Amino acid sequence: xxxxxxxxxxIKFIINYVILSALALFFIFPFLWALSTSLKTSTDVxxxxxxxxxxxxxxxAYNYVISHVPFVRYFIxxxxxxxxxxxxxxxxxxxxxxxxxxxxxxxxNLIFFLILLPMMIPIQGGLxxxxxxxxxxxxxxxxxxxxxxxxxxIFGIFIMRQNYLSIPRDLEDAARIDGCNEFQxxxxxMFPMVRPAATALSIISFAGFWNAFLWPLIVLQDQNKFPLxxxxxxxxxxxxxxxxxxxxxxxxxxxxxxVFFFFTQRYFIEGYQGALKx
Amino acid sequence: MKLSRKKQTYLIAFxxxxxxxxxxxxxxxxxxxKGITLSFADYNMLTGETKWVxxxxxxxxxxxKYFYISMANTFKYLIVVPFIQFASMGLAxxxxxxxxxIKFFRTLFYVPVITGSVIISIAWRWIFDVDGILNYFxxxxxxxxxxVLWLLDKNVALFSCMFxxxxxxxxxxxxxxxxxxxNIPSELYEAASLDGASGFKKFTKIxxxxxxxTMLLCFIxxxxxxLKVFEEVFLLTGGANQTTTLMFETYNLAFNRYEFxxxxxxxxxFSIFLIILTLIQFKFFGLGGVEGEETKK
Amino acid sequence: MKKFGILLLMLLTVFTVSLTAKTVTVExxxxxxxxxxxxxxxxxxxxxxxNPDIKINWVDVPYDAFQQKIISAIASGKAPDLVNMNTPxxxxxxxxxxxxxxxxxxxxxxxxxxLPNYWDVTVIDGKSYAIPWYLSPQIMLYNRQIFEEAxxxxxxxxxxxxxxxxxxxxxxxxxxxxxxxxxxxxxIDLLEEGVPLVSPDGKKAIIDTxxxxxxxxxxxxxxxxxxxxxxxxxxxxxxxxxxGGRIAMFPVGITMVKHVEINSPSIFKVSDxxxxxxxxxxxxxxxxMNVAVPYNAKNKAEAVKFGLWLTSPYWQVEFxxxxxxxxxxxxxxxxxxxxxxxxxxDLNVKAQLVASQSMIYGFDQDELGKIIGxxxxxxxxxxxxxxxxxxxxxxxxxxxxxxxxxxxxxALLDSK
Numbered sequence: 001x002x003x004x005x006x007x008x009x010x011i012k013f014i015i016n017y018v019i020l021s022a023l024a025l026f027f028i029f030p031f032l033w034a035l036s037t038s039l040k041t042s043t044d045v046x047x048x049x050x051x052x053x054x055x056x057x058x059x060x061a062y063n064y065v066i067s068h069v070p071f072v073r074y075f076i077x078x079x080x081x082x083x084x085x086x087x088x089x090x091x092x093x094x095x096x097x098x099x100x101x102x103x104x105x106x107x108x109n110l111i112f113f114l115i116l117l118p119m120m121i122p123i124q125g126g127l128x129x130x131x132x133x134x135x136x137x138x139x140x141x142x143x144x145x146x147x148x149x150x151x152x153x154i155f156g157i158f159i160m161r162q163n164y165l166s167i168p169r170d171l172e173d174a175a176r177i178d179g180c181n182e183f184q185x186x187x188x189x190m191f192p193m194v195r196p197a198a199t200a201l202s203i204i205s206f207a208g209f210w211n212a213f214l215w216p217l218i219v220l221q222d223q224n225k226f227p228l229x230x231x232x233x234x235x236x237x238x239x240x241x242x243x244x245x246x247x248x249x250x251x252x253x254x255x256x257x258x259v260f261f262f263f264t265q266r267y268f269i270e271g272y273q274g275a276l277k278x
Numbered sequence: 279m280k281l282s283r284k285k286q287t288y289l290i291a292f293x294x295x296x297x298x299x300x301x302x303x304x305x306x307x308x309x310x311x312k313g314i315t316l317s318f319a320d321y322n323m324l325t326g327e328t329k330w331v332x333x334x335x336x337x338x339x340x341x342x343k344y345f346y347i348s349m350a351n352t353f354k355y356l357i358v359v360p361f362i363q364f365a366s367m368g369l370a371x372x373x374x375x376x377x378x379x380i381k382f383f384r385t386l387f388y389v390p391v392i393t394g395s396v397i398i399s400i401a402w403r404w405i406f407d408v409d410g411i412l413n414y415f416x417x418x419x420x421x422x423x424x425x426v427l428w429l430l431d432k433n434v435a436l437f438s439c440m441f442x443x444x445x446x447x448x449x450x451x452x453x454x455x456x457x458x459x460x461n462i463p464s465e466l467y468e469a470a471s472l473d474g475a476s477g478f479k480k481f482t483k484i485x486x487x488x489x490x491x492t493m494l495l496c497f498i499x500x501x502x503x504x505l506k507v508f509e510e511v512f513l514l515t516g517g518a519n520q521t522t523t524l525m526f527e528t529y530n531l532a533f534n535r536y537e538f539x540x541x542x543x544x545x546x547x548f549s550i551f552l553i554i555l556t557l558i559q560f561k562f563f564g565l566g567g568v569e570g571e572e573t574k575k
Numbered sequence: 576m577k578k579f580g581i582l583l584l585m586l587l588t589v590f591t592v593s594l595t596a597k598t599v600t601v602e603x604x605x606x607x608x609x610x611x612x613x614x615x616x617x618x619x620x621x622x623x624x625x626n627p628d629i630k631i632n633w634v635d636v637p638y639d640a641f642q643q644k645i646i647s648a649i650a651s652g653k654a655p656d657l658v659n660m661n662t663p664x665x666x667x668x669x670x671x672x673x674x675x676x677x678x679x680x681x682x683x684x685x686x687x688x689x690l691p692n693y694w695d696v697t698v699i700d701g702k703s704y705a706i707p708w709y710l711s712p713q714i715m716l717y718n719r720q721i722f723e724e725a726x727x728x729x730x731x732x733x734x735x736x737x738x739x740x741x742x743x744x745x746x747x748x749x750x751x752x753x754x755x756x757x758x759x760x761x762x763i764d765l766l767e768e769g770v771p772l773v774s775p776d777g778k779k780a781i782i783d784t785x786x787x788x789x790x791x792x793x794x795x796x797x798x799x800x801x802x803x804x805x806x807x808x809x810x811x812x813x814x815x816x817x818x819g820g821r822i823a824m825f826p827v828g829i830t831m832v833k834h835v836e837i838n839s840p841s842i843f844k845v846s847d848x849x850x851x852x853x854x855x856x857x858x859x860x861x862x863x864m865n866v867a868v869p870y871n872a873k874n875k876a877e878a879v880k881f882g883l884w885l886t887s888p889y890w891q892v893e894f895x896x897x898x899x900x901x902x903x904x905x906x907x908x909x910x911x912x913x914x915x916x917x918x919x920x921d922l923n924v925k926a927q928l929v930a931s932q933s934m935i936y937g938f939d940q941d942e943l944g945k946i947i948g949x950x951x952x953x954x955x956x957x958x959x960x961x962x963x964x965x966x967x968x969x970x971x972x973x974x975x976x977x978x979x980x981x982x983x984x985x986a987l988l989d990s991k
Binding site for chain 1: 607608609610611634635636637638639640643644646647650651653833834837838840
């Protein structure tokens with residue numbers, strides 16, 4: 001009896017992993033193609049039928065990219081921009097969402113609706129208008145200018161508000177009875193309670209700022225301030241599209257986010273959990 | 279002098295909202311208002327030359343063949359929503375197991391979400407190639423006899439783009455559904471098991487109902503995202519073969535034809551659709567908060 | 576006291592001289608040419624040496640972001656002084672009054688150095704708006720190995736589209752491979768056949784002509800018989816297929832030769848080049864890159880001075896040594912021993928020579944934009960291409976498609 005049950009379990013186990021692996025293949029195959037191309041020698045990049053496993057595999061492309069692109073500097077720049085972005089996003093969203101969820105005043109829902117509105121109004125040319133604004137604010141060619149237009153995340157305000165709404169009233173009442181003023185209440189009690197949403201927002205912001213390409217290119221002039229995606233785009237030129245170098249650079253740029261997601265998954269999920277609590 | 283309770287609340291709310299609202303005002307609202315204003319003009323993006331033409335841009339749009347084509351395509355794109363949603367729900371259930379290595383799989387499923395446009399463009403174009411892998415596969419399995427023109431045939435091209443949107447979005451919603459699933463206390467499932475409920479019954483009677491709030495959030499996000507689709511069209515077909523969408527047309531009018539006023543007018547019409555649709559969804563589903571608060575009063 | 580007076584006088588002189596000999600900085604943007612920094616910097620330093628009071632500030636902009644960046648710059652008043660642009664963009668920007676005419680800064684002597692058909696492409700309403708720089712002409716790459724397998728003579732490649740179709744049939748028959756992959760763009764195909772598309776005054780659409788019908792029928796045939804891949808994919812798909820050894824002939828711009836070399840050396844070894852097939856109009860497309868001056872640039876005269884320097888025959892020929900391009904100047908590489916020697920062993924150089932020699936037929940495929948105007952030109956092309964491709968796929972007969980296209984294009988030209 002026991003043997004049959006454990007045999008069933010093993011089969012279920014295997015099927016599970018087979019399904020998971022098949023699905024994983026479905027999701028990452030373009031990545032696999034990029035990885036495989038980046039490890040090829042120049043002979044076989046476009047051979048047909050395509051050779052999936054490069055023989056011989058070589059790190060040539062990676063060496064070239066790393067030695068021709070000031071990687072460390074671009075990495076640091078991306079890091080600074082992303083950090084700034086996350087701080088602004090989480091900071092402003094947790095500030096703005098608080099009164100919209102916990103304070104009672106007329107016009108509260110209207111303001112919330114107005115905040116959501118820009119997501120529903122797709123008008124082109126925002127880039128150009130914002131560029132002129134940045135120039136007028138004398139912020140051209142600064143890290144601040146890269147981050148400022150996206151400093152307030154509307155989606156962030158949305159999920160923060162959701163998270164605030166789920167905090168039980170008694171906590172608040174107890175604090176007020178203890179004599180807290182509004183700001184202490186927020187800083188000591190409310191804000192720590194929305195850590196889940198804050199973490200989820202951090203991860204979303206991370207991806208957004210890390211991958212940014214067009215806006216930083218428009219608003220930065222000093223090559224030493226370029227973030228990773230901008231710096232890597234210079235590997236492409238009018239004449240030579242070397243697939244090996246392009247894919248190698250894309251993989252290098254994508255790794256941080258994947259690693260970050262892998263290790264912080266739990267917080268990501270908890271974050272959404274907090275936002276979804278009724 | 280002490281302010282009234284009401285005035286105090288306003289003041290505090292103001293303190294919290296001030297800076298975010300100012301930033302939104304400058305970087306989100308100002309371009310929008312400028313755009314809406316310029317929809318009534320013949321505007322030269324480069325020199326700033328403005329010629330007011332009243333409703334001429336709107337009138338022109340109503341006679342523009344691609345206005346209707348792009349609108350039809352945009353609404354057609356909504357087909358993708360139920361597919362993404364139910365598939366990601368299924369995925370979430372699959373990855374909710376606490377088996378070794380599941381974190382690794384979750385990360386892999388999330389990869390399309392953060393894959394950059396360059397790889398998407400090269401990889402998917404290659405797959406959809408007439409002599410590409412997809413046709414090769416389907417023909418060797420005898421599912422089709424002739425190669426399909428995935429990106430060229432106007433009856434199929436839009437669906438090819440939708441498939442890529444599907445592929446890209448699954449991981450994103452999977453994570454949200456996963457969170458929703460983990461919000462469901464396991465005691466409920468244990469109690470149901472004790473009562474002798476089957477896996478299917480547990481799913482329909484416990485999982486689905488308690489997943490409702492997550493579903494509402496995801497459906498709304500997914501719908502908005504589908505209606506605003508741009509990248510997949512831009513990267514895979516460049517709007518050719520009747521695949522243009524509203525979002526793509528606004529880009530096309532502004533940057534390929536330098537008709538910024540017409541692009542803005544289209545943007546305005548498009549926005550009205552989006553706002554109405556979102557309001558309907560909010561009212562209908564009552565996503566906790568806006569609708570909920572009003573009824574609480 | 577006297578000594579002090581002399582010192583003061585000297586200081587004053589230096590001061591006033593330095594004021595009058597003010598250095599002007601010209602901001603110069605290039606389109607995705609960062610990897611040629613050695614070359615560009617060489618051209619810049621030689622210019623700066625010859626012109627001590629002009630400094631060049633070079634900025635390279637990646638292709639994907641170029642349009643947004645230049646529009647933002649011009650719109651905000653922070654425009655570069657000299658900007659590298661392709662012809663369609665020059666024409667579009669002139670249509671938006673965003674570029675400055677440059678005639679007053681260009682001596683006739685210098686204008687004479689350029690191929691007239693390429694200088695004139697950016698002359699609108701009698702005013703010159705850009706200096707032509709490097710050209711990317713079309714040639715035809717072909718795979719000698721496939722030719723041999725099919726029993727065709729690799730030293731005798733086809734010269735016209737009709738011959739290409741003949742060869743393709745044989746290749747398909749003997750090897751099962753595709754004969755060729757063209758980059759099908761309706762307006763270019765038609766111009767190559769001598770179909771004017773529009774009357775010189777821009778008022779009448781001239782599309783439905785016997786030559787147009789014949790050409791469209793040719794494509795329909797090639798499609799039906801599978802002589803070319805049925806995805807009508809552009810040059811990227813074509814490069815991948817050619818580099819993968821799946822097509823025999825590839826009419827394409829010379830820059831793609833390098834792509835094949837980099838991404839598929841084995842195919843490159845068995846490849847050869849010949850002239851682009853000549854249609855009835857005896858025109859071979861060759862897109863041009865130019866340099867132009869935004870209308871609100873601050874240092875126009877100096878910008879043009881540098882522009883003429885950079886595009887001078889010497890510097891263009893030097894550029895051709897490191898990039899697969901052809902100069903837009905009358906003095907070109909056909910007589911240059913550097914190229915003649917290398918053409919024997921380097922296919923890229925052979926391609927350049929072949930291309931250079933075909934420049935008597937050269938035309939810029941977007942010169943039509945001038946006549947039709949930037950607000951209607953993209954739509955005109957789109958209407959034409961939609962019907963063209965639909966007909967090739969068999970959704971319309973050739974006559975139907977062209978007649979419909981002409982009607983719709985006429986309506987477009989007639990509209991406001």
